[in-house]
Amino acid sequence: MATNETLKQQVATQKQNEVSQGNKPKTIGDYIDQMAPAMAQALPQHMSIERMTRMATTVIRTTPQLKEADVSSLLGAVMQSAQLGLEPGPMGHCYFLPFRNNKKGTTDVTFIIGYRGMIDLARRSGHIQSIYAHAVYENDEFDYQLGLHSDLKHVPTEDDRGAFKGAYAVAHFKDGGYQFEYMPKSEIEKRRARSKAGNSKYSPWATDYEEMAKKTVIRYMWKYLPVSVEMQTAVSHDEGVGRSIKDITPDDDSYVDMPEVVADYPQNEEGSVDESN
Structure with missing residues (x-):
């Protein structure tokens, strides 16, 4: 050597x-x-x-x-x-x-x-009307349910929102359907720990934690979005x-x-x- x-x-x-x-x-x-x-x-x-x-x-x-x-x-x-x-x-x-x-x-x-890159890539598919993600904090009014009639409600607190609790992403399709995913902080942290980028002080995880948390949820939801095989492969x-x-x-x-x-x-x-x- x-x-x-x-x-x-x-x-x-x-x-x-x-x-x-x-x-x-x-x-x-x-x-x-x-x-x-x-x-x-x-x-x-x-x-x-x-x-x-x-x-x-x-x-x-x-x-x-x-x-x-x-x-x-x-x-x-x-x-x-x-x-x-x-x-x-x-x-x-x-x-x-x-x-x-x-x-x-x-x-x-x-x-x-x-995060902004994932949003941009999803919108290019031509099948998504809108896509967004938000962070949830302890003092926010937040509730969601899964099943045959899934639903999500989030009312951010205007004053002290408390500690970061999790993040969710929502995609509305042009055909009228939609997809949403919620991920608590514990799950986001598990994915961060598996990433080489997650533990570096130079990583966007260190400078833009909320943005990366929202990106993580969109990344998890990605397999359910109507995007091309080429785009799925590229994002992999x-x-x-x-x-x-x-x-x-x-x-x-x-x-x-x-x-x-x-x-x-x-x-x-x-x-x-x-x-x-």
Whole structure:
């Protein structure tokens, strides 16, 4: 196994070779530009490749840990966001979460669909009239029943709502039907605990707990929604790790020329996210 010193020597040699050939070392931005044509083919019509590449590059440049991530894993997450037509960034459509893979000695990237991303994907099916989710707190008036005549009633308290109790999601179909699911906090926490993203301080679970709780319920309800098989398959990779760019586009050789080591950003003092966090 290569040591850190060996890796540094490889990077230095690579840079010297590129300079001697009159080429600048490739940056993450260069790789994103290189795979832009394939991303453009994957994007839905309402999104432009210019905006997608700009959003992805901004997220990477403003997240120190992503700058240290395995390049193939990182670009795989970028391509997944393009395939689903979800923008990474502050809107909460999707997230790129770096975590330290101690077994491989690398920083990998987890692709996470956000609450707003799940809502957007569901609406694109063309069969859903409306879909939404809400958090429930202890002081809210809340009641639901299942069976032949299922029903749900929620009246949020205007003042002190108390502690978080759970979340529910509702989808109304264009044919007049509907589907709803409620999940108490205990069940949400079980799903959070099973997720690699759930225990990291850099995860949206740490910064936007309520949004992720609502997303969790929609994700559970997803199998009952009238969405395409392709969309069901795509969403199944939510919170997936280790899907490199080669795994996602195995038949396209236009942008898989990945070096073993890429250090296109200076190392920072913050370090990478450890999977044990």
